[in-house]
Ligand SMILES: Nc1ncnc2c1ncn2[C@@H]1O[C@H](COP(=O)(O)OP(=O)(O)O)[C@@H](O)[C@H]1O
């Protein structure tokens with residue numbers, strides 16, 4: 001166990017992570033000694049009853065929240081005690097797909113995706129715009145490029161969000177119930193698309209979902225209850 | 235250029251503004267209104283001060299001799315004409331013009347009502363105004379009882395220029411004595427005077443018998459080319475008794491403006507008006523930017539979650555401020571120009587768009603927008619990327 005390194009270091013390495021919300025009397029432990037790894041290119045699904053701490057875990061991995069206790073290492077970067085500036089830089093390598101699509105209302109589909117590719121350095125404006133168009137083509141929205149989110153259907157919006165997340169070329173994709181606002185067949189399409197694209201980019205995926213119909217896309221399934229990961233029954 | 239294309243991003247500030255046309259319209263209307271208000275108030279203020287010296291600016295002179303008891307153009311005191319003649323002893327002085335200056339009652343030849351008019355009296359052979367055609371017109375004043383009427387005088391003095399140009403003989407009464415209009419000049423009404431007339435010294439003394447023979451109200455002194463007026467003022471002040479003051483032409487103009495500036499509330503009232511416009515503009519722009527940031531808070535939080543820096547987002551709000559300032563200023567400037575023209579026609583006040591005021595109002599609008607943007611930015615700190623999942 002003391003060997004210094006494996007062949008490939010995991011994208012995410014969590015050991016003994018605890019998290020609390022609230023202060024004093026109302027202080028409540030939300031996450032209890034979570035330990036898990038996500039390997040590069042792996043698709044991991046996380047399920048569990050509502051309020052068990054899945055979103056909290058996701059925001060911690062996404063460097064959106066301060067780590068209070070335990071080790072949380074993303075791409076070799078220890079997030080406990082990490083500076084705000086470093087967390088912000090790390091976020092550029094992590095794509096996020098939200099429950100709501102969270103697209104910018106005043107931007108067209110193409111411009112929304114370009115907000116993702118604009119995070120990349122060393123490309124000219126037109127190169128980044130072409131990349132945005134390519135991504136929209138990949139998610140099957142080449143005809144909707146100049147539409148505002150308002151004029152897109154729920155599934156189309158979520159696909160734009162996927163394109164936006166992937167346009168920044170992340171090495172890790174975090175998705176929180178990406179299908180909850182979609183009907184089941186659209187949800188299925190979106191998740192398949194997500195998996196396929198992540199594979200092509202060898203991007204790891206951690207997806208929280210309640211939807212039992214999409215569990216089969218996972219390489220690995222994690223269950224959570226009351227802030228703990230339930231060990232897989234073998 | 236190359237680095238511009240490398241760093242160029244989606245013009246978020248512009249898109250935020252332009253995709254919400256109603257909000258943009260309200261913001262621009264507010265800024266434009268504030269700008270117009272500032273243009274009008276500052277324009278009136280400067281115009282009124284400028285208007286107080288319309289006649290002062292026209293004199294053909296380098297230095298002006300005046301009684302120290304004269305407070306302004308509406309309360310000029312006399313001083314001995316000898317003093318002006320004494321200045322001829324100075325090497326640099328090449329010419330003088332004694333001028334009488336008093337307000338007299340003019341009778342409107344049409345309605346017969348009377349109104350106070352500024353009358354200037356001088357020797358018709360002396361230079362008085364810079365206008366080169368004036369000397370020719372002045373010849374007509376050699377006949378007693380003739381006056382030159384200012385065709386820019388307010389309409390209350392009667393249709394004098396119209397009648398004169400139609401070839402009619404225009405006669406009326408000044409201070410109860412008969413005069414005939416022998417020509418027209420263009421001086422312009424000023425603060426103290428709604429109209430002007432110019433006449434010979436002889437006619438002037440006849441119309442204003444209370445003026446003592448050897449007394450004048452101002453003395454014009456012309457200097458050799460390339461002599462330094464300041465130096466001459468100093469040496470004349472030293473050599474002359476203290477019953478006269480020597481001023482440069484600019485000091486003479488400033489003296490008059492300063493009277494209106496300090497002894498009336500005009501400056502204060504109009505500056506206050508401009509300040510009101512500024513405050514109203516600030517409130518509107520702040521409201522707009524604040525609600526804009528609030529409405530888009532989840533989107534800003536999303537951008538933070540994607541890895542955009544807070545600095546970038548602050549830059550977006552700042553850019554919105556700059557865009558609003560520029561887009562609001564242009565129509566305000568155009569409206570200001572149009573309103574100035576309107577005011578000039580209606581009041582004959584010399585209200586002009588000068589570059590200083592144009593720059594001042596733009597700076598005020600920029601401060602207004604950037605200040606509001608800075609305040610609205612505080613709201614951005616509430617954008618917490620952890621709360622958007
Ligand atoms: N910002 C917060 N402050 C206090 N409590 C919170 C906060 N966010 C979530 N919680 C609490 O933490 C628990 C876990 O929430 P969450 O991670 O959103 O669960 P899940 O995503 O699994 O439904 C819930 O009981 C919730 O009430």
Ligand SMILES: [Mg+2]
Nearest residue numbers: 051054055176
């Ligand atoms: Mg949740």
